[in-house]
Amino acid sequence: TADTASEHTEDGVRRRDFINIAAVSAAGVGGLAVVYPLVSQMAPSADVLAESTTEVDVAGIEPGQSIKAIFRKQPLFVKRLTAAEIADANSVPLSDLREPQTLAERTSEGNEDILITMGVCTHLGCVPLGAAEGENKGEYGGYFCPCHGSHYDTAGRIRKGPAPTNLEVPEYTFTSETTVVVG
Ligand code: FES
Numbered sequence: 001t002a003d004t005a006s007e008h009t010e011d012g013v014r015r016r017d018f019i020n021i022a023a024v025s026a027a028g029v030g031g032l033a034v035v036y037p038l039v040s041q042m043a044p045s046a047d048v049l050a051e052s053t054t055e056v057d058v059a060g061i062e063p064g065q066s067i068k069a070i071f072r073k074q075p076l077f078v079k080r081l082t083a084a085e086i087a088d089a090n091s092v093p094l095s096d097l098r099e100p101q102t103l104a105e106r107t108s109e110g111n112e113d114i115l116i117t118m119g120v121c122t123h124l125g126c127v128p129l130g131a132a133e134g135e136n137k138g139e140y141g142g143y144f145c146p147c148h149g150s151h152y153d154t155a156g157r158i159r160k161g162p163a164p165t166n167l168e169v170p171e172y173t174f175t176s177e178t179t180v181v182v183g
Pocket of ligand 1 (some may be wrong): 121122123124125126145146147148149150161162163
């Protein structure tokens, strides 16, 4: 019903749209009753997605390297910072920051060299480029969003451009020295 739909997250609504579209095309070949259960099994419910976790092995990530993973259907950046990048992040006065947060606040205690952020620009959701990527024109050594020119520093904090906030740090836990469970 419309009431139920309005309570769903965006994902739920999108799934419903997909089901409607699938049902309409199935009507053309006369297989509506068969198609619906298949579609409903394939698409995880919004609740399941919201609870899902992503495990990342950070052992192979070299200092200065950022890898991409997927967390709840969105890009996730996992970066091992170099000593210079850590020093750079720690040298910035908090008063210079649009959303003041220290590197320590954005990392896990004892693992301050591992920066884990969503790979989603907080302006309009493009995927920013990492410092190691050739087209990165970032001025602050972290990530640069090519869509409208937002610059993030080595701690993933917004420094310049239209994005309002820092790259989001999701909840995560180190379950061993090299394994992180995000979510
Ligand atoms: Fe990144 Fe606009 S979406 S700057």
